[in-house]
Amino acid sequence: MFCGRKVLMNRISRRRFLKIAGIGAGAAAVAGSAGRALQAMAQRPGGGETRVVPTSCDICFWKCNALAHVRDGRLWKITGNPADPLSRGRLCPRGTGGIGAHFDPDRLRAPLLRHRQRGEEQWVEVTWDEALGHVADRMQKIKAEHGPEAMALFSHGIGGNFLKHTLKAYGSANIAAPSFAQCRGPRDVGFELTFGEGIGSPERTDIANARCLVLIGSHLGENMHNTQVQEFATAVAAGATIIVADPRFSIAASKAKHYLPVKPGTDLALLLAWMNVIVSERLYDADYVDAHGFGFEHFQAEIASRTPEWAYPQTGIPPELIRATAREMARHRPATLVHPGRHATWYGNDAQRSRAIALLNALLGSWGRKGGFYFPSSMDVPGYPYPPYPKPERGKVDNPDHKYPFASETITTGIRAATLTGQPYPIKGWLVYATNLLQALPSQAETLGAIQKLDLMVVMDVVPSEIAGWADVVLPETTYLERYEDLNVEFFREPFVALRQPVVPAPHDQKPNWWIARELAIKLGLGAFYPWQDIEEYLDYRLQAAGYSLAELKQRGLVKGPQPPLYFEDGIAPEFATPSGKIEFYSTQLQAAGFDPVPRYERPEEGPPGSFRLLYGRAPVHTFSRTQTNPVLRDAMAENEVWVNASVGARMGLASGDYVQLRNQDGVLSHRVKARVTEAIRPDCVYLVHGFGHTARGLRSAYGKGASDSQLITRYATDPLMGGTGTNVNFVTIEAGT
Ligand code: SF4
Numbered sequence: 001m002f003c004g005r006k007v008l009m010n011r012i013s014r015r016r017f018l019k020i021a022g023i024g025a026g027a028a029a030v031a032g033s034a035g036r037a038l039q040a041m042a043q044r045p046g047g048g049e050t051r052v053v054p055t056s057c058d059i060c061f062w063k064c065n066a067l068a069h070v071r072d073g074r075l076w077k078i079t080g081n082p083a084d085p086l087s088r089g090r091l092c093p094r095g096t097g098g099i100g101a102h103f104d105p106d107r108l109r110a111p112l113l114r115h116r117q118r119g120e121e122q123w124v125e126v127t128w129d130e131a132l133g134h135v136a137d138r139m140q141k142i143k144a145e146h147g148p149e150a151m152a153l154f155s156h157g158i159g160g161n162f163l164k165h166t167l168k169a170y171g172s173a174n175i176a177a178p179s180f181a182q183c184r185g186p187r188d189v190g191f192e193l194t195f196g197e198g199i200g201s202p203e204r205t206d207i208a209n210a211r212c213l214v215l216i217g218s219h220l221g222e223n224m225h226n227t228q229v230q231e232f233a234t235a236v237a238a239g240a241t242i243i244v245a246d247p248r249f250s251i252a253a254s255k256a257k258h259y260l261p262v263k264p265g266t267d268l269a270l271l272l273a274w275m276n277v278i279v280s281e282r283l284y285d286a287d288y289v290d291a292h293g294f295g296f297e298h299f300q301a302e303i304a305s306r307t308p309e310w311a312y313p314q315t316g317i318p319p320e321l322i323r324a325t326a327r328e329m330a331r332h333r334p335a336t337l338v339h340p341g342r343h344a345t346w347y348g349n350d351a352q353r354s355r356a357i358a359l360l361n362a363l364l365g366s367w368g369r370k371g372g373f374y375f376p377s378s379m380d381v382p383g384y385p386y387p388p389y390p391k392p393e394r395g396k397v398d399n400p401d402h403k404y405p406f407a408s409e410t411i412t413t414g415i416r417a418a419t420l421t422g423q424p425y426p427i428k429g430w431l432v433y434a435t436n437l438l439q440a441l442p443s444q445a446e447t448l449g450a451i452q453k454l455d456l457m458v459v460m461d462v463v464p465s466e467i468a469g470w471a472d473v474v475l476p477e478t479t480y481l482e483r484y485e486d487l488n489v490e491f492f493r494e495p496f497v498a499l500r501q502p503v504v505p506a507p508h509d510q511k512p513n514w515w516i517a518r519e520l521a522i523k524l525g526l527g528a529f530y531p532w533q534d535i536e537e538y539l540d541y542r543l544q545a546a547g548y549s550l551a552e553l554k555q556r557g558l559v560k561g562p563q564p565p566l567y568f569e570d571g572i573a574p575e576f577a578t579p580s581g582k583i584e585f586y587s588t589q590l591q592a593a594g595f596d597p598v599p600r601y602e603r604p605e606e607g608p609p610g611s612f613r614l615l616y617g618r619a620p621v622h623t624f625s626r627t628q629t630n631p632v633l634r635d636a637m638a639e640n641e642v643w644v645n646a647s648v649g650a651r652m653g654l655a656s657g658d659y660v661q662l663r664n665q666d667g668v669l670s671h672r673v674k675a676r677v678t679e680a681i682r683p684d685c686v687y688l689v690h691g692f693g694h695t696a697r698g699l700r701s702a703y704g705k706g707a708s709d710s711q712l713i714t715r716y717a718t719d720p721l722m723g724g725t726g727t728n729v730n731f732v733t734i735e736a737g738t
């Protein structure tokens with residue numbers, strides 16, 4: 001039987017949870033791109049009163065703990081909290097520039113009700129009572145006509161917790177986040193199938209102690225997850241060997257001893273060849289494999305033909321380089337970390353590719369070892385004792401008949417498909433919290449088609465994003481600097497509980513997510529599920545139950561538990577929540593479900609002649625599509641560029657800075673975007689930073705700046721194991737910009 005994440009986490013929780021005992025509290029600020037805009041906004045008064053408020057950053061989901069500085073009642077700057085194990089007192093550039101979110105002139109200011117066709121972005125301002133009354137009335141009608149399961153919630157981040165609570169109380173379990181099927185899902189499933197546990201978030205990667213770090217399409221430094229980037233810098237400074245396989249010469253590649261410009265779509269061939277070398281040359285950790293491995297002989301036989309010579313025509317990587325890098329990995333084992341990545345939805349074979357990464361780590365003995373993967377822990381902070389939720393009469397809509405047998409979380413695109421088709425039952429209402437589905441999901445046409453089937457479409461967000469433009473009701477949320485949040489009690493290297501609290505008041509009629517969720521529940525007649533009167537009462541209850549208080553957290557921002565053991569060598573018992581109780585080199589679960597028990601490579605589809613595979617990634621100063629109007633971060637990067645290989649540029653007469661447009665295989669034409677003509681990308685692909693090319697008119701300062709990869713991702717390849725959507729399967733041609 002497949003051991004899903006929930007089951008595993010419960011098992012791990014019992015084994016490794018720590019009771020909170022005494023605490024120690026412990027700055028330096030990474031210079032962000034504060035820039036001209038920040039200086040103008042802060043208007044630093046001289047000699048005024050300054051106060052410092054501990055809180056946490058929400059510019060991305062990493063939730064670094066921070067200190068917000070307020071001068072003369074005005075937000076001035078934000079720095080890392082030195083006591084924080086995530087930030088270690090240093091925020092990333094986005095976190096430093098986060099105060100721009102408070103000052104953003106494009107923010108939503110009041111609740112809005114649609115008064116023309118969906119998508120026309122024509123609104124009337126209404127009161128909160130009117131807006132939530134309208135939503136509650138429509139939800140009651142949907143419940144009466146279609147059942148409560150016909151409402152779905154899409155959310156991102158910790159801010160969605162209270163809305164999830166309201167929807168469960170209403171009677172629906174159709175709650176999903178793009179972070180699974182559009183991001184880390186295949187990775188977690190691949191590792192769960194192999195080790196019985198996923199990677200988690202924050203990732204359990206012991207980068208700082210790695211002696212060899214292997215990055216496969218993982219852009220540490222551009223993908224700015226604070227702790228990982230700091231640890232990467234530590235590892236580089238300590239002389240760790242860095243190996244990077246990527247079609248693009250990334251920032252991380254510039255630190256590498258070995259750079260492998262792998263042909264897009266062939267990563268699995270490279271992984272199999274690396275494992276072939278390590279096994280055939282008996283370089284693997286034989287003691288570790290003998291003690292903990294299951295099905296090694298089958299695995300060995302399966303990869304016997306996957307030699308570097310076999311991989312060369314697939315990947316474009318010379319056999320001697322594959323051999324040299326495999327030997328380098330083995331030389332440093334077990335402190336060789338083959339990083340599992342995060343955004344792993346590339347080609348539709350992603351869970352199997354991630355499983356190959358897991359197996360390579362298993363050969364190197366890095367799971368549970370210093371410099372590999374540590375065992376995270378969490379504080380034991382009880383939840384609030386709510387009444388039990390009503391049991392939905394119908395199961396979740398996203399994965400009928402367990403079509404994707406290894407999906408361990410709800411599949412966003414499964415809910416979208418059910419909305420489009422009405423099967424296995426109709427979805428008639430969407431609540432969308434803090435996720436711009438038109439940029440987060442592939443195929444905007446399918447998303448818009450699904451929206452047309454809805455009786456109710458509600459968006460809660462800080463700015464008027466593209467998805468908000470299609471809502472019936474838009475609810476303006478406060479920024480993270482103006483609200484309380486649910487407690488952050490995550491699994492990490494050091495257990496901690498942390499508070500987000502308001503630093504300054506909301507400038508207009510915006511409300512925090514907890515207030516919106518509670519008021520909506522009351523209007524739905526579900527007030528019994530919110531016995532607390534305000535969030536402070538809720539937070540204090542939970543903290544008191546753990547032996548702390550809200551007053552203490554407000555003062556300190558976080559409390560930490562004692563450092564737990566991290567590795568097998570610290571005495572942690574090697575346990576693997578797989579069917580065999582071992583590391584599964586050969587997966588009987590996959591075999592039973594009709595899938596390859598050992599990953600098998602298939603040649604990726606080629607694009608039309610003359611086209612380039614469209615790749616995309618992150619910039620260190622923006623998060624998804626949600627920060628482009630932040631005046632500080634916009635000051636650092638206002639538009640994206642398309643990376644084009646220099647030989648292609650020469651052939652087309654293109655120079656860096658020329659504007660071009662991209663047309664995909666289905667005829668979709670992008671906004672104009674500047675070319676970056678460079679040797680730092682293979683000639684068979686182009687690359688965009690995600691999140692630009694906004695089309696929502698309310699995003700005045702970001703409208704039409706750069707090109708949107710999401711607009712061009714009209715096709716996707718669905719992972720048969722878990723329903724993830726591989727999106728690196730689109731091809732574009734380059735046209736002169738207008
Ligand atoms: S990684 Fe950066 S943006 Fe994300 S929470 Fe930390 S400081 Fe904020």
